[in-house]
């Protein structure tokens with residue numbers, strides 16, 4: 001993010017992936033100077049260089065939190081706050097995951113569930129005190145959510161953030177995953193973690209094996225998708241708190257025994273029992289090596305469709321993993337004229353500033369979502 005400058009085109013041969021084209025910050029970064037003039041509480045955190053460039057110190061938690069607060073308010077009409085030290089989300093980054101799910105839901109790859117409601121229903125595993133995904137999904141797209149968490153502070157503040165937004169409150173429910181009965185499957189994972197001598201850097205193994213879906217998802221409940229920004233690390237030392245940013249985050253938010261691999265494996269294992277309750281299972285993944293490994297686990301678990309993507313997260317790469325147990329549709333693109341095949345598609349939501357590479361990426365996303373192979377060689 002950088003004070004209101006147009007994002008540089010990144011469509012050269014070695015161009016990194018770009019923000020999702022529908023991300024409202026894809027074409028131009030937030031204008032810090034304009035926001036500072038509108039929101040006096042944000043102004044002290046903005047410095048303007050001799051060249052007139054406005055910037056924010058991302059190593060300052062208070063500055064990062066205030067930026068998130070004003071972006072949610074100004075661009076999304078959302079009232080929001082978190083206590084000191086809790087994980088502070090960056091709005092542009094979190095929006096990419098929401099838009100990727102939107103792509104998955106709108107693709108014809110797998111049919112809708114017969115009993116799905118008109119309003120899209122999502123389940124956010126570990127919604128955090130910031131409750132960012134339900135707030136973004138509800139305000140941007142009118143989706144409804146169940147957000148789960150296990151810590152008192154996350155549950156209390158997620159509820160506060162929902163209640164501060166009466167226009168969204170009917171769409172978001174917060175559930176305590178710790179109140180759910182522990183499944184025997186969860187206990188097995190715990191025992192394995194102990195027997196494999198996985199270090200216990202935070203509280204205890206018990207916290208890490210709190211149920212994901214068992215006892216949290218109600219009988220006969222259905223969701224279009226689940227999403228998760230898991231605790232990525234095995235310890236706070238490993239988290240190493242990037243010195244260039246200060247998104248903070250407590251041990252409960254950032255770490256669990258076995259790290260993201262153990263946490264997402266838990267989701268994969270639970271997804272088998274809940275295969276009929278979700279159209280898409282998804283999770284963010286912090287390490288590329290884990291993405292490959294987890295995608296294999298998903299296939300071993302019997303998923304019929306597996307999708308991956310890369311998210312642009314400032315200087316940090318993150319990946320998305322999605323899977324489903326619903327049988328994919330055959331022949332997604334059909335010809336209306338016998339004997340003649342039309343492969344046509346329409347790209348919507350492109351902005352004037354989108355570069356050629358972004359347009360090609362959108363086409364690639366379309367083809368991949370339709371189970372057709374497409375690869376942009378770089």
Ligand SMILES: C[S@@+](CC[C@H](N)C(=O)[O-])C[C@H]1O[C@@H](n2cnc3c(N)ncnc32)[C@H](O)[C@@H]1O
Pocket residue numbers: 087088089125126127128129130131132133148149150151154177207208209210211212229230231232252253254
């Ligand atoms: C990295 S934080 C993500 C917070 C927020 N979703 C975000 O993107 O900023 C992970 C969250 O998962 C929660 N958590 C850990 N185990 C959980 C479980 N079994 N069920 C639900 N939430 C859990 C933690 O308390 C923490 O709030």
